[in-house]
Amino acid sequence: MKYQDHINTKQAFVFGLDDVLYPVKDYQLQVYYLFAQFIEYGEQLDAGEIILFMNETYLKDGAEDIFAKTAAKFELPQKYIINFDLLQQNAKLPLKLLLFAPVLDFLKEIRAAGKPIFLLVDGDPVQQLNKIRQMEWNGLEQFLTVYFSAETGTFEQTLDMLVMKHDLKKKEVLVIGKSLYDNVDKIEFLSVDQL
Template sequence: MDAYQFAKDKQAVIFELDNVLFPEKDYLLQVYYLFAQFIEYSEQKNAQVILEFMRLEYELNGSDNLFQKTAAKFDLAESYQYNFDLLHQNARLPLKLLLYKNMLEFMQELVVDRKKIFIVTTGDPEQQLNKIKQTEWNGLEKYLTVFFADELQQPKSEIFINILSNNNLSSNEALVVGANKFDEEQSKLINLPYIVSLEIYR
């Protein structure tokens, strides 16, 4: 899908963060790496073995209950859940998060064409902000306006409406770029055009 043509008559584009601008796993796997290193330091257990278990479990079954599964496998105290959760919120990543190439090029084109760029993201606000701070934006950061849905305690559709209202835009002057059915449903509730991020090419 040639999003550059699709966005030609738009004044604003609204993005989700995870799996839209970069792969969520690029963040989570670094968090798991840091947690495994922490456990090795604290418990003298092999960090590489722990990380490999967490990586495989994540790739097979996702992130749900990953701490509990890891704790059971390696006989870790439940108290380490605190450290695990805290790392998700404030981890200093060894490597910066990199935007998908197609998204980077798309956003650069939007800036050149003076389109407004918004990020509306769900999930823990501290964690999402931590991701944003550790992303290599290639200078795009000064053009971004970010909304954290969980902090605002509003459904995305309401945030979309507020963005349109505050920028004097009609629904056909904006575009939502997402990666899941939820984003699509929230967009369709207010008749916002929607496209899937990974279908975008130049």
């Protein structure tokens, strides 16, 4: 019941996705595993070496240019970028994506209080929907309303639209995210790290 203060004072809860509900590395590292398996089959290279390189590169430098770095290291033909990009968007993961335990507890308490839960998702809608579908929601998925900022404008514009569409007051909304968004006008923000 440690989330009760938020639940008592707010009428709606808006969550981000990556590194808010779950660790984004759990998705990325599984995509790299699948890509390495594909390359092993197509190029007869050791998948284990590719996975190790991609994982270490990702943990050190992040996801940017990871295909280019991997292709250079293992002399992969450029044609494989298509397969890599498709996997990024549509990968069927070997393992479900698990929510952070404190976030799952908070979501359960919000649901038990009968209050609405929204996901406001940045990034490529196809990829982000693929992630959402592969999460272990523990039955909460039927109580979520999802908005993609790429379809409606910026994060802030989508948040404003959400508030108006659902007839909410800004002071009654709590946004749970990784980093503070720009327009904090009358909408309270809670860093997921505080959960």
